[in-house]
Each structure stands twice: as C-alpha cells, then as structure tokens.
Amino acid sequence: MSHIPGIHSAGMRAFLMRTCLADHLAPSVARAAAEVLRRAGVQVRVPAGQTCCGQPAWSIGLPDEARPVARRALRAFAGPEPVVVPSGSCAAMVRHGYPELFRGTPDEPQAVEMAQRTVELSQFMHSHGLEPQAVAGGSVTYHDSCHMLRILGERDSPRAVLAGVEGLELREMEATEVCCGFGGSFSVGFPEVSGKLGEDKARHAAATGADELIACDLSCLLHITGRARRTGIPLRARHLAELLAG
Numbered sequence: 001m002s003h004i005p006g007i008h009s010a011g012m013r014a015f016l017m018r019t020c021l022a023d024h025l026a027p028s029v030a031r032a033a034a035e036v037l038r039r040a041g042v043q044v045r046v047p048a049g050q051t052c053c054g055q056p057a058w059s060i061g062l063p064d065e066a067r068p069v070a071r072r073a074l075r076a077f078a079g080p081e082p083v084v085v086p087s088g089s090c091a092a093m094v095r096h097g098y099p100e101l102f103r104g105t106p107d108e109p110q111a112v113e114m115a116q117r118t119v120e121l122s123q124f125m126h127s128h129g130l131e132p133q134a135v136a137g138g139s140v141t142y143h144d145s146c147h148m149l150r151i152l153g154e155r156d157s158p159r160a161v162l163a164g165v166e167g168l169e170l171r172e173m174e175a176t177e178v179c180c181g182f183g184g185s186f187s188v189g190f191p192e193v194s195g196k197l198g199e200d201k202a203r204h205a206a207a208t209g210a211d212e213l214i215a216c217d218l219s220c221l222l223h224i225t226g227r228a229r230r231t232g233i234p235l236r237a238r239h240l241a242e243l244l245a246g
Contacts, residue, residue: 013043014124015077017085017094020052021218029218032245033086033121040130042084049076054101055093060185063101070101074110083118086241088148088216091120096151120148122216122240126157132164132244139169140243141210143201143224145217146179158216158240165244171208175200182223198227202235212236214243 014037018030030046037044054070057063073094077083085091095115102111125132142162148154162170181197201224205213213235215221221237228235 012041012128013045013081015079015081015083016044016046017050017053017073017077017083017087017090017118018046019085019087019090019218021222022086025222026218026239029086029239029241032239032241033084036121036125036132036134036241036244037084039133040125042130045081047076051076053090053093055090055097056184058093058097058101067101067105070098070111071107074098074107074114077114078110081117082124083114084121084124085118086121086216086239087218088120088145088152088154089219091118091123092147092151094118120152120154120157120216122157122161123152123154126160132161134244134246135166136243136246137167138211139171139209140212140214141171141173141205141208142176143173143180143205143213143215143220144176145215145220146183148216149177158214161240161244162214169210171210173204173208173210175204180220180224181227182219184219194223195227198223199231199233202228202231202233205237206233206235212238212243214238214240216240 016034022029034044051072052069053073054066057066095118098111098115102108142158162168179197180201181194186194218239221239225235225237
C-alpha cells in the first residue's frame with residue numbers, strides 16, 4: 001500500500017471512524033479499535049460530529065440522499081490525518097464511492113482527498129508495521145468480506161496482523177472468499193438466498209474446529225452469527241479489533 005499522509009515514525013496521529021453499525025449495535029468494536037491504535041503508539045481522535053458514511057443510500061441507488069450524509073463525514077474528518085476504519089465496507093465506500101458521489105460538485109476535491117487518506121484498520125497496521133500488542137492462545141478462522149476483498153483488493157493485511165498475535169493459530173475455512181450473504185439491502189430483498197449463504201459460511205467456519213470466527217466487518221459477523229444461532233451451528237465470533245484489544 002502507498003504511504004498514507006499524516007503518518008511519521010514518531011507521533012503518529014489518526015482519525016477513527018466508528019461506523020454507524022458499531023455505534024448502534026456493537027460499540028465494543030469502536031472502543032477496541034481505538035485501544036488497539038493507542039497501544040500501537042497512535043494518537044487517536046474520534047470526531048464527535050461523525051454519523052454514517054452514507055453507504056446505505058448510495059448502495060441502493062439514492063445518491064441525492066447519500067450526499068448530505070457523506071458531506072457531514074467530509075466535514076467531521078477534515079484535516080491531514082489518515083482516517084482509520086474498523087470496516088472494509090465503510091472504508092471501501094469512502095475510498096471508491098466518495099470520488100464518484102461528489103464528482104462535478106464543489107465538494108469533489110475534498111472527497112478525493114479524504115478517499116486518499118482513508119484506510120481499513122488492518123491495512124493501516126500492516127502498511128506501517130504496527131505490531132499487535134496482543135497475546136491470544138487458541139485458534140481462529142477468518143472470513144473475507146466482499147468489500148474488503150473485492151473493492152479494496154485486500155486479502156493479506158488481516159492475515160498478517162493475525163500472524164503477529166502471539167500464540168494464535170489461523171485455520172483457513174473452505175470457500176472463505178464466498179460472500180456471507182448479507183450485502184446490506186440484498187439480505188432484505190433476497191432473504192432466502194442471503195440466509196442460505198450465511199448458513200453455509202457459518203458451517204464452513206465451524207468445520208475448521210477453530211475457537212472463533214474473526215472478520216473485519218461487523219455486518220458480516222452479525223449476519224453469520226445470526227444464521228448460526230437460528231440453525232443451531234455452534235460458533236463464536238469477534239471483530240478483529242476485539243481480538244487484538246483482548
């Protein structure tokens with residue numbers, strides 16, 4: 001990954017985007033992400049004015065509804081520091097969605113600039129050699145979320161970060177690159193397909209015999225564990241940030 005503005009060998013600083021899912025459903029993920037960064041020596045700023053990145057409206061084809069929400073993010077994260085996001089999905093929205101969403105508007109330069117300095121949590125750690133200050137015995141399996149894998153093109157950073165956790169074994173699951181079925185509004189429009197994909201993912205994760213499932217996207221984890229509970233598949237799961245925070 002190319003160099004990210006605002007990062008130096010000493011006195012590293014970064015914004016943290018909490019994500020609205022973490023805010024409302026699992027605030028432990030945002031707290032864990034902040035703790036992981038601070039332990040790694042990063043000065044973390046969490047802007048109070050942030051809300052949603054605008055992805056829900058953008059993904060269902062409502063750019064006029066997405067733009068005011070995304071514009072709020074542009075204002076909240078104004079500055080030179082990188083924006084670290086504990087979500088491949090939200091990071092992908094900013095990096096790839098914002099330049100298109102604001103194309104031809106007065107906000108386009110700021111949108112492009114923010115896109116260039118926004119990065120998912122494991123990418124940020126791996127690209128700057130930030131070792132996880134964590135010890136975790138046992139084993140995990142890892143789920144590749146679609147936005148992380150296909151839009152950000154990222155497969156290696158989460159695994160590199162996991163490899164840096166002392167005492168932890170990674171057990172790869174079958175079909176790890178296959179979608180879990182959530183897909184935001186896809187799960188509402190196509191519940192039967194979504195549910196089947198989620199159940200398959202839960203079964204693949206459980207079949208590894210790993211102690212828990214790890215992912216970089218809370219939305220995937222909520223969907224997979226929800227299907228696991230509904231179908232009686234024994235499966236524990238945590239966000240990568242929660243594992244690293246201990």
